[in-house]
Amino acid sequence: MLKIIFAVIGRDLKLAMRRQADIVSALFFFVIVVSLFPLGIGPEPDLLRKLAPGVLWVAALLATMLSLPRLFADDHRDGTLEQLALAPHPLGLVVTGKVIAHWLVSGLPLALIAPVLGVQFDLTGDGLFVLTAAILLGTPALSGIGAIGAALTLGLRGGGVLLSLLVLPLYIPVLIFGAGAVDATVSGLGGEGHLSLLAAMTFASLGFAPWASAAALKIALE
């Protein structure tokens, strides 16, 4: 079981490494969106500190959305996806591997660069730490839930816009607890509860979402 997952992760990572520009452009999209907010709102440190968690999280959601359409589209176009669906292994396991690989190339870089952007928003040590932890814990859930949307919109007209319409409302809990963790830490309440809920959502979505996506892929491939 793990062998299949690791095989898919290895394959997807190898493919992603051949096209590093995609990873980098999603990352810079994140940086640019976050940098636009101070320009729009004003440079007061107090205000920025208050807005930082929300701004960073919304930008993280959007950056994740950006790379989602490619999750299945390339494999669908060259027929790989059909072969994977025909293979004797459960399609859910294959999707689990693809979701983890997607997180490694889209979610993980966001978590790594988030503290740098947090500093620009005048976040303090604890806040930065929790921000990184929250993005690290929450983005796998984004990849998991997003995979359902990506599978449902596979090969449709206007797939990207449609995908965001379907997936963004489902991202709201992750946004609330992700930004809430940082907020609670900064205000001295402690963000452990939020982080636990984020972890719970990540594990729940990694457990269930791949199977829902597999069902959606089978519908799309019919």
Added chain:
Amino acid sequence: MKDRFNLYRFASPATFYPLAGTLIPYFAAIAVLFGIAGLYLGMLVAPTDFQQGEGYRIIFIHVPASWMSMFIYLVMAFWAAIGLAFNTRLSGMMAQALAPTGALMAFLSLWTGALWGKPMWGTWWVWDARLTSELILLFLYIGYMALTAAIDDPRRADKAGGLLLLVGVVNIPIIYFSVKWWNTLHQGSSVNLTKSSMATTMLYGMLLMAMCFWMYSIAVALMRVRTIMLERERNADWVKAELAGDVQ
């Protein structure tokens, strides 16, 4: 139907189409009757609220619309589950026929809520847990309709939409509770919607209006499902016979 009544007979569009046709006038008539009774009770009989004056009477529209918006999503999810489990054609059509009504109810609920909120709270909108989750429900309806509209093959549209509905129905409690906790964390609940006591005439008025909205939704959904059936089965013999009958 000579030997015994079989409900599954109506799982086929060819038999359900005439059944829906006969049922629509009844549901419409019941909706009108309940509407007249409910509005009479709500607008004329129910006493003026000592705190909110006459403005509160919008709840006779607002509350039934909110109830229906949530209920219709559940009904759609039910049909989606049936459709995915038993691979029936009609279930997906029912879900699609219900969606615009559900979205309309969610929108009505938000709109009347804003109209009520302005004189009562002094603001059109607050980020209250209920308002926010109702707004998200509207987004879910719109997402469903956008997805089914984007897929040309009706069978795929039904199945993909059904899966989205099931994912949505699992997520609704999570969304609701997260919004609720988010709201209590950010600000104390400045407005308390729950009234300790409600005059019985108000309650009955509201229940009558809820029945009116319910029956209206059924009537409209049946009308819509009839057009969907005609459109999808346009090459079937029964549709041709039906349309030929109309022309003569």
